[in-house]
Amino acid sequence: MSRCALLASLFLLPACRMFGFLFPAPTPMQALRYPASPAGRAPCLLIFLPGGGDDADAFAKAGFVDDLRARHIGADVEAAAATYGYYAKWTFPERFGGDIVEPAVAHGYRHLWMVGVSMGGFGAADFATHHSDLFDGIFLLAPYLGEGPVLEEIRRAGGLRAWTPGAAVGERDERALWFWLKNAAASADRPALYLGAGQADSMRDTQQLLAAALPASRLFHPPGGHDWPVWRRAWADFLDTSDLATRCASEKKE
Secondary structure, eight states, X not given: OOHHHHHHTOTTSHXXXXXXXXXXXXXXXXXXXXXXXXTSOOSEEEEEEOOTTOOTTHHHHTTHHHHHHHTTOOEEEEEEOOOHHHHHTTOHHHHHIIIIIHHHHHTXXXXXXXXXXXXXXXXXXXXXXXXXXXXXXXXXXXXXXOOSHHHHHHHHHTSTTTOOOOSOOOTTXXXXXXXXXXXXXXXXXXXXXXXXXXXXXXXXXXXHHHHTTSOGGGEEXXXXXXXXXXXXXXXXXXXXXXXXXXXXXXXXXX
């Protein structure tokens, strides 16, 4: 992802919302599908959400699907074409939920996981804030997690574990997002929350607020910055140590 694309992904800025009409957001939202087997649906589905400036095929191009298959993990993959326009127009939750997630549930997948990169990491966390019961796990890779007063509140409180929202939490309030992250980080229940980011990621300061509240086993911090080779290294570590392989493997044996 280029620096310009990264800046474009900071879609919560008023200026970005003002020009949302310039960015396409087709209805319905499309997805690229990578089945584990041509014989039928696997019990597990991984849903990928791209970053700003990336298309749905970015994950396959970066080797994410190849890495999954090399480990013989029985999971289908859908890479959502959740491009910047959906965020700029505030239609991401509606389109992603109605066009990608709900059909997956209707098709009988027993285990759903989300993997979001950068802007897509925000999308995954934001969607999970209101629909976390649908997912077994969520992997945020170098996520954009907002900016401004809420982050300062968390820092002043001494970290995410000690912070409480205080003011009323509205649906589009970043407090709702961070309150969900706080609870998800502390919970042993589903969904399991994982975080990956390069040690020199450009948004490291914000990501550290979440990292400090997560168990070490849920963190993946390879060397490097905000780019696909770094995310692929974190992805490989995630595949080797997370609950994803265990859940999908156990389903295959039933």
